[in-house]
Amino acid sequence: MTTQPDSTEQEPVNDRLDDHLEMLRDPADKLLRAALAQGGFRLAVQCERCGTWLVAPSSVKRHLGPVCARHAQSEAGVA
Structure with missing residues (x-):
């Protein structure tokens, strides 16, 4: 045993x-x-467009800052 x-x-x-x-x-x-x-x-990523460091959760998620996101959106609408 x-x-x-x-x-x-x-x-x-x-x-x-x-x-x-x-x-x-x-x-x-x-x-x-x-x-x-x-x-x-905090989690931070660089903006894919301009390289600025992003810390806002919505910006981190899309890898674009708010200004670059607006520019990208307006460019996509033009093209």
């Missing part, structure tokens, strides 16, 4: 492994993770 290891015996091993992995993490990764948790970063 085999015995199952007690789950409480496994917990200290997992804690030691977590501590060891934490020591191996790059300090920059720790800073990035902390900033992300605090909402210190």
Whole structure:
């Protein structure tokens, strides 16, 4: 008959492994993770038309800023 290891015996091993992995993490990764948790970063993309950085969700979604979107729309209507 085999015995199952007690789950409480496994917990200290997992804690030691977590501590060891934490020591191996790059300090920059720790800073990035902390900033992300605090909402210190936003997604940004460059406008496909002019290259300006966009952070507004609607602009990020279409990869065009509002002015470039209007220009693109008017050019599409002319063509």
